[in-house]
Amino acid sequence: MSPDETSPAQHQVPPVLAAVDGSASSYQAAAWGAVDAVLHHRPLHILTSAALPVGSGPALSPVDASLEWLRVDAERVVGEAARVARAAVPTADLVITTEISVESATALLIERSASARILVVGSRGLGAFQRGLLGSISTAVTRHAHCPVAVIHDNAGLDPVAAALPVLVGVDGSDNSVAAMELAFEEASRRKVDLVALHAFSDASADLPMLGWEMGRQTAEAELGEALAGHAEQYPDVVVRRIVVADRPVRSLLDASSSAQLLVVGSHGRGGFAGMVLGSTSNALLHSVEIPIIVVRDRR
Incomplete structure (x- = not known):
């Protein structure tokens, strides 16, 4: 290893871990990771893999110059x-370290995520060919990483206009939602912006009978208020805006994300099974939202 090469576990505090592969979205991930590292007073560790592609064949055998290339x-x-x-x-005093590994990228990132504060990846790698399609590595690590995962698209939203927008969090009362809300409050506090907490209480349609809407709204507002209470006391500097809608969570959060700088969601909601690694809502948002999104799993 060269002097700037290390591993997340060798840092004194868990670093922000950014995975790069030369794609545009991975460089955006490095930029977003740098800003997040400064906000949280953490080092930034940039990691890439120089492993031979699976099924590379004789043309990329270890006996020729391919490994060196x-x-x-x-x-x-x-x-x-x-x-x-x-x-x-x-202008920030940010410690940046880099590392090149010959291990498979997916397995390596999942392993290294255990000693990172957050793992940051691009939405599409060099092998992706369709706009909006998550790369295979980012999909895998979002499902299996040991820490929160931030997925960054082609624009990290680091300009002054985007940086002034609020943080958006999806709330549904599940344990994963609680973990997402804890992280969202901290992000909003460190970024000095408002927090928008959205609770969608219908998985069917926005066309509810008036009585059903009113009953659902009252219950949803009470649930949202209860979920926010403790966090609001812990972060009195964060202005919270509550949104309760009778609509599908994916559609509601996607619409609200157009006016946010960051979306935070749980890995799966109260409709998911304990063994699920990624719920339908978070999975759909990963493939459709354009702003940076953090997926959080409750590790308790």
């Missing part, structure tokens, strides 16, 4: 990612 290209990728990260926080 992969290593050289990986050095270029982490170097550019570090430059992009530094440019995102030019």
